[in-house]
Amino acid sequence: MPEPLKLWRNAKLATCDERARCLERGALLTRGARIEWVGDEAALPAAAAALAPAQVHDLEGAWVTPGLIDCHTHLVFAGTRAAEYAQRLRGRSYEEIARSGGGILATMRAVRAASAAQLFDESAPRLAALLAEGVTTIEIKSGYGLTLADEAKMLRVARELGRAFPVTVRTTLLAAHTLPPEYAGRPDAYIDDIVREWLPALKAEGLVDAVDVFCERIAFSVDQAQRLFVAAGALGLPVKAHAEQLSNQGASLLAARHRALSSDHLEYAGAAEAAALAAAGSVAVLLPVAFYCLGDSQRPPIQALRAANTALAVASDCNPGSAPGTSLLLAMSMATRLFGLTSEEALLGVTRHAAQALGLGAERGSLAAGQAADFVVWNVRSPEELGYWIGFNPRRSVIRAAEVQRWPNTNP
Ligand code: NIG
Ligand code: FE
Numbered sequence: 001m002p003e004p005l006k007l008w009r010n011a012k013l014a015t016c017d018e019r020a021r022c023l024e025r026g027a028l029l030t031r032g033a034r035i036e037w038v039g040d041e042a043a044l045p046a047a048a049a050a051l052a053p054a055q056v057h058d059l060e061g062a063w064v065t066p067g068l069i070d071c072h073t074h075l076v077f078a079g080t081r082a083a084e085y086a087q088r089l090r091g092r093s094y095e096e097i098a099r100s101g102g103g104i105l106a107t108m109r110a111v112r113a114a115s116a117a118q119l120f121d122e123s124a125p126r127l128a129a130l131l132a133e134g135v136t137t138i139e140i141k142s143g144y145g146l147t148l149a150d151e152a153k154m155l156r157v158a159r160e161l162g163r164a165f166p167v168t169v170r171t172t173l174l175a176a177h178t179l180p181p182e183y184a185g186r187p188d189a190y191i192d193d194i195v196r197e198w199l200p201a202l203k204a205e206g207l208v209d210a211v212d213v214f215c216e217r218i219a220f221s222v223d224q225a226q227r228l229f230v231a232a233g234a235l236g237l238p239v240k241a242h243a244e245q246l247s248n249q250g251a252s253l254l255a256a257r258h259r260a261l262s263s264d265h266l267e268y269a270g271a272a273e274a275a276a277l278a279a280a281g282s283v284a285v286l287l288p289v290a291f292y293c294l295g296d297s298q299r300p301p302i303q304a305l306r307a308a309n310t311a312l313a314v315a316s317d318c319n320p321g322s323a324p325g326t327s328l329l330l331a332m333s334m335a336t337r338l339f340g341l342t343s344e345e346a347l348l349g350v351t352r353h354a355a356q357a358l359g360l361g362a363e364r365g366s367l368a369a370g371q372a373a374d375f376v377v378w379n380v381r382s383p384e385e386l387g388y389w390i391g392f393n394p395r396r397s398v399i400r401a402a403e404v405q406r407w408p409n410t411n412p
Pocket of ligand 1: 323
């Protein structure tokens with residue numbers, strides 16, 4: 001049977017394609033789960049005229065964007081770190097807390113103690129909150145298990161969330177998040193085990209779409225990251241890095257040498273990093289919620305990134321330590337106000353450029369023929385409202401794989 005054709009008409013389209021066009025009298029034709037045609041309604045292909053009324057959706061002049069993409073999250077975790085936040089409010093730093101055995105290690109203990117079912121149940125409401133804002137694709141990292149079995153548990157829960165909810169999940173192995181106690185004083189042995197045993201095993205189970213590393217004084221060195229990247233490359237897996245968040249370790253330059261999908265955070269990066277990322281086609285992923293929540297003052301080098309023409313993405317970084325947030329719209333607001341992105345940059349940052357940061361640019365992130373039929377209909381007067389409201393969600397409806405989602409679709 002040929003796949004059904006559907007018409008979505010009477011829409012204002014923020015295409016987020018290479019030309020970032022806005023069509024004030026636009027329409028979309030979808031076939032099966034893909035977009036077949038996008039353009040002015042006046043130029044609709046003839047096939048559209050023959051469609052039965054049930055196949056035609058009148059979007060009543062509303063604005064439509066591609067489904068939003070949250071390209072950097074640690075959404076699967078157990079417990080909270082509210083007590084650490086309270087300590088930070090009293091002046092203790094994130095680094096100090098990490099060095100004294102808290103931070104990522106505190107969440108590691110909670111994740112190791114949790115069953116897969118508990119992890120799923122704690123993570124599901126966070127995912128539901130993101131989906132309510134029109135997120136249709138999300139990246140979820142491991143990195144709080146730090147044993148082979150517990151990293152696998154996290155990644156399986158991430159995959160399970162993707163089956164239970166109307167969302168595309170990309171998984172990233174972040175075993176190199178911090179050094180677990182079993183390897184105290186032996187970071188190279190830890191990297192060796194990830195490279196030799198964990199990575200091949202987890203990949204063989206279909207649990208890894210990309211490999212990430214936290215390069216930092218309190219985490220891993222550039223040499224260790226390089227060994228991980230070489231191993232990932234040998235398995236055909238793309239890489240990315242938590243880079244230059246608290247200090248400049250040279251992680252972005254390394255990431256660029258390995259043609260990383262993205263280099264993320266970048267508060268301590270500069271013009272050299274911006275140019276290297278642009279030349280490598282790596283996306284700069286900005287995480288303003290972490291900047292906000294850590295009370296940072298060092299901003300990523302936005303002017304240099306712009307000057308180098310580096311693609312800019314914006315993500316929630318949802319995690320229990322530095323960014324306990326489940327709002328991509330709020331991340332857009334913070335990216336504009338705190339980092340100085342324009343409204344257009346923020347929107348491309350959660351659509352086209354976010355797709356690129358996940359290696360999905362050819363199939364997601366814009367309204368164009370051949371792309372997934374994932375889009376969001378908004379109650380806004382202009383797309384600028386998407387990074388403007390603070391804590392208000394103007395989503396009207398979400399269409400995923402050309403199906404209008406039942407709403408509220410906050411339960412699997
Ligand atoms: O993206 N920087 C390292 N990883 C996370 C924080 C993880 C945590 O504190 O639990 C981040 O900010
Ligand atoms: Fe992160």
